[in-house]
Amino acid sequence: MMADIGTVMWKEWKEILSWGGGRGKMTLLVFVGVFGIFLPFQMGRAWVESPMVLAYWAWVPLFLVTSVIADAFAGERERHTLETLLASRLPDRAILFGKVGAAVGYGVGVTWLSLLLGLVTANLIHGQGILLLYSPVVGLGIVGLSLLGAGLAASAGVLVSLRSATVRQAQQTLSIAIMVLLFVPVFGIQALPAEWKARLGEAFMALDITRLVVIAVAILAALNAGLLVAAMARFRRAQLLSE
Amino acid sequence: MSDYAICTDNLIRDFGTVRAVDHLTLQVPRGIIFGFLGPNGAGKTTTIRLLLGLLEPTEGRAEVLGFDTQTQADEIRSRSGALLEHPGLYERLSAEDNLEFYGRIWRMPSPARQARIKELLTHLGLWERRKETVGTWSRGMKQKLAIARVLLHRPSLIFLDEPTAGLDPIAAAALREDLATLATREGATVFLTTHNLAEAEKLCQEVGVIRKGQLLAVGSPSELRTRLGTPRVEIIGRGFSENVLTSLRARPEVGKVEHQENRLLIELRRAVDTAPLVSLVVAAGAQVEEVRRGNPSLEEVFLTLMEEEK
Numbered sequence: 001m002m003a004d005i006g007t008v009m010w011k012e013w014k015e016i017l018s019w020g021g022g023r024g025k026m027t028l029l030v031f032v033g034v035f036g037i038f039l040p041f042q043m044g045r046a047w048v049e050s051p052m053v054l055a056y057w058a059w060v061p062l063f064l065v066t067s068v069i070a071d072a073f074a075g076e077r078e079r080h081t082l083e084t085l086l087a088s089r090l091p092d093r094a095i096l097f098g099k100v101g102a103a104v105g106y107g108v109g110v111t112w113l114s115l116l117l118g119l120v121t122a123n124l125i126h127g128q129g130i131l132l133l134y135s136p137v138v139g140l141g142i143v144g145l146s147l148l149g150a151g152l153a154a155s156a157g158v159l160v161s162l163r164s165a166t167v168r169q170a171q172q173t174l175s176i177a178i179m180v181l182l183f184v185p186v187f188g189i190q191a192l193p194a195e196w197k198a199r200l201g202e203a204f205m206a207l208d209i210t211r212l213v214v215i216a217v218a219i220l221a222a223l224n225a226g227l228l229v230a231a232m233a234r235f236r237r238a239q240l241l242s243e
Numbered sequence: 244m245s246d247y248a249i250c251t252d253n254l255i256r257d258f259g260t261v262r263a264v265d266h267l268t269l270q271v272p273r274g275i276i277f278g279f280l281g282p283n284g285a286g287k288t289t290t291i292r293l294l295l296g297l298l299e300p301t302e303g304r305a306e307v308l309g310f311d312t313q314t315q316a317d318e319i320r321s322r323s324g325a326l327l328e329h330p331g332l333y334e335r336l337s338a339e340d341n342l343e344f345y346g347r348i349w350r351m352p353s354p355a356r357q358a359r360i361k362e363l364l365t366h367l368g369l370w371e372r373r374k375e376t377v378g379t380w381s382r383g384m385k386q387k388l389a390i391a392r393v394l395l396h397r398p399s400l401i402f403l404d405e406p407t408a409g410l411d412p413i414a415a416a417a418l419r420e421d422l423a424t425l426a427t428r429e430g431a432t433v434f435l436t437t438h439n440l441a442e443a444e445k446l447c448q449e450v451g452v453i454r455k456g457q458l459l460a461v462g463s464p465s466e467l468r469t470r471l472g473t474p475r476v477e478i479i480g481r482g483f484s485e486n487v488l489t490s491l492r493a494r495p496e497v498g499k500v501e502h503q504e505n506r507l508l509i510e511l512r513r514a515v516d517t518a519p520l521v522s523l524v525v526a527a528g529a530q531v532e533e534v535r536r537g538n539p540s541l542e543e544v545f546l547t548l549m550e551e552e553k
């Protein structure tokens with residue numbers, strides 16, 4: 001099973017990197033350049049020392065993963081490769097987990113590469129002889145949240161991709177989902193009465209960073225598990241072609 | 244072990260109100276190239292999907308290589324190779340990577356995989372272009388690569404869904420030749436769907452004719468021609484006057500007479516001795532240079548079957 005998952009991941013990564021005849025690699029370089037060099041250079045020591053970086057690194061893999069996961073099944077269906085893949089000896093779960101794993105690996109890999117490069121940039125430019133490092137809570141939080149954020153995007157994305165006839169349709173659905181996820185909390189909080197907002201702010205400030213990270217990780221882990229179970233239930237080889 | 248690679252028993256598949264496969268009962272012996280013939284929408288592709296366990300039957304059952312298609316489809320797929328409606332190639336990847344991917348899927352050890360990829364690509368004349376992205380290739384080349392992918396793991400059973408569709412005649416002939424050579428060499432059972440009857444006649448030891456999901460006839464091409472076709476006689480010569488034609492048409496065994504310049508085409512109602520007919524033609528004043536007996540082509544048998552069903 002693990003070998004089969006690895007095979008699917010190998011193919012997915014090959015396809016991701018060959019996307020657009022090299023444009024994929026260029027986009028990656030730009031991305032790593034922005035998050036690994038430009039932003040740490042601009043933000044200075046805050047890039048390492050502020051707990052707010054947790055928010056950055058939780059969101060970054062989400063965007064990276066949604067850019068590739070839409071293609072997972074909708075792309076195979078659109079390019080007429082799905083039926084041949086389904087006619088192979090690969091078990092259902094190997095196909096599903098291979099695709100999810102490839103998207104998560106891509107998102108997390110690029111995120112962590114940018115993270116490391118950002119740390120090097122921050123130390124080289126703003127270190128002034130002192131080694132700048134993330135605090136253990138923030139460091140672990142970044143690793144956990146980026147992994148779970150990528151997992152969330154991948155398992156939700158694969159569900160959407162399974163249901164979509166085309167990649168464009170899957171991308172549109174995922175874009176709307178991200179917009180909702182991003183804007184509903186922001187505008188929702190804005191719409192609250194001033195008194196409620198103040199209370200919410202106080203409650204948030206009262207939470208320590210460790211507890212916040214643990215709560216976020218628990219919520220994301222539960223969402224991940226739920227979505228993966230839904231994707232497993234949805235992925236039935238004998239039904240994929242008759243729909 | 245059963246002598247049959249494929250056995251279906253009253254297999255039915257409905258899509259809503261449309262019955263794509265209708266009580267299909269079929270046996271395909273092991274080790275032959277079996278042609279599944281039918282017009283577009285006859286149910287050929289649906290049958291392949293059912294046999295591979297990619298669709299569930301509405302009713303009936305099927306066994307492929309001795310495995311049930313509903314409960315043991317994994318076993319079937321692990322022993323089969325399939326070229327379906329589309330080549331199913333990853334066009335962003337190179338030819339070599341496409342085969343590498345499927346070689347890994349079939350868990351071929353790396354040295355054996357590399358050797359087999361080289362063997363197949365060399366045989367199909369694609370080895371020199373193995374590093375090229377498949378998306379830039381012609382349809383014929385893609386189809387050849389898809390055939391290489393199907394044969395890669397030496398499957399016991401190969402499904403080919405219209406493998407030469409959309410190819411120019413030269414590419415189709417070359418592919419047919421490759422296919423026949425490779426299938427014979429690999430010793431596999433081949434289940435081939437096509438609506439190209441000349442192709443079926445050249446390649447297949449047995450054929451089945453399907454229309455609107457129903458199996459109309461099954462047998463070797465020569466059996467079908469004999470069983471379902473009308474026997475005929477062709478007489479080449481001179482002096483085929485109206486008198487000759489009238490005399491022939493009066494004979495009870497003669498169905499139809501057609502006169503084309505120096506040829507008479509006589510369709511018989513049944514297989515009979517032709518000597519009395521030749522004597523009749525000569526007696527009526529014609530000069531005979533050559534007499535040929537013949538059966539209709541598979542194409543004519545097929546068209547007859549389609550007409551009967553209408």
